[in-house]
Amino acid sequence: MFNIEAEWISLLIVGFATLFLVGEILVNAKGIFSILGLGFITVYFSSFLDVGMFFVMILIYFIGLLLIVIDGKVLNDGTLAVIGTVLMIVSVGFASPNWLAGTYAVLGVLIGGISSLFFLKVFKKRNMWTKMTLFDQLTDEAGYSSINQTYKSLVGKTGMTQTDMRPIGTVIIEDQEYSAITQGKWLKKDTEIKVESVDGTRILVKERS
Structure with a gap:
């Protein structure tokens, strides 16, 4: 179990987790980003939750990511991507010990997701949202x-x-x-x-x- 004492650290941990995990969806990082992202999000959830709730919340988080992948690969209309983002926000928000840490965590999801778009300028992009964009x-x-x-x-x-x-x-x-x-x-x-x-x-x- 990890221990996060300062609420603002939630912003960094969730932000980096989302940055790398969404980045792995957008570009071909050969699994490196997914490993980094999984490490960060595991630290976040394990810091606040017992074993049972840990698996519940991390499952919700990754279902959100899965919906984003399905949207990008199949639907291309953004609907499932929005639902997936909401699930990610809900999971980190409810896992936090107080509203301040939850607010930082939610900001981490949003900032990390947006920041991951910069990977498109550096790495080879995957075939995602080709119809939409x-x-x-x-x-x-x-x-x-x-x-x-x-x-x-x-x-x-x-x-x-x-x-x-x-x-x-x-x-x-x-x-x-x-x-x-x-x-x-x-x-x-x-x-x-x-x-x-x-x-x-x-x-x-x-x-x-």
């Missing part, structure tokens, strides 16, 4: 000039949503299907839309007024 943008430099010009010609045109936009979905413009994204707004299927802008193959649409 539309990473595979085609550029003129990559030899896709004709495709780019076709996409750019869509600006200002109208069409209809083929699927629900959450905020990613499929639209039909001039009898052609395209993957598109809204500015965070969810639209139902069969909603009339207008193309606002195009960046590579990233088509930004809005509901036609």
Whole structure:
């Protein structure tokens, strides 16, 4: 059993745990990040909980991580990722001995998760959330000039949503299907839309007024 005396240390321990565990999801760190993250989160939970509650709370924490992985690999709409983040926050919050330590722990989850995005600039990223973020943008430099010009010609045109936009979905413009994204707004299927802008193959649409 470990002993955390200062509440603010919860911020560091949970922050590093989430940083490395989410980092392992985002980039290929060959398991090193997962080992570090597991070590930090084990220290946190074992500092405040008996054996029974330790396994319950750490299970909830890792279910949250699993939901994030499923969202990134399968759904790509962010719903399970949000639920997973909430589960992680709940687990560290309820495991804390008082509200101050719990607040620091919750901040650790949020700060660690956000900070893990910096790993994308250094390490090889995994194939996660490709539909939501539309990473595979085609550029003129990559030899896709004709495709780019076709996409750019869509600006200002109208069409209809083929699927629900959450905020990613499929639209039909001039009898052609395209993957598109809204500015965070969810639209139902069969909603009339207008193309606002195009960046590579990233088509930004809005509901036609």
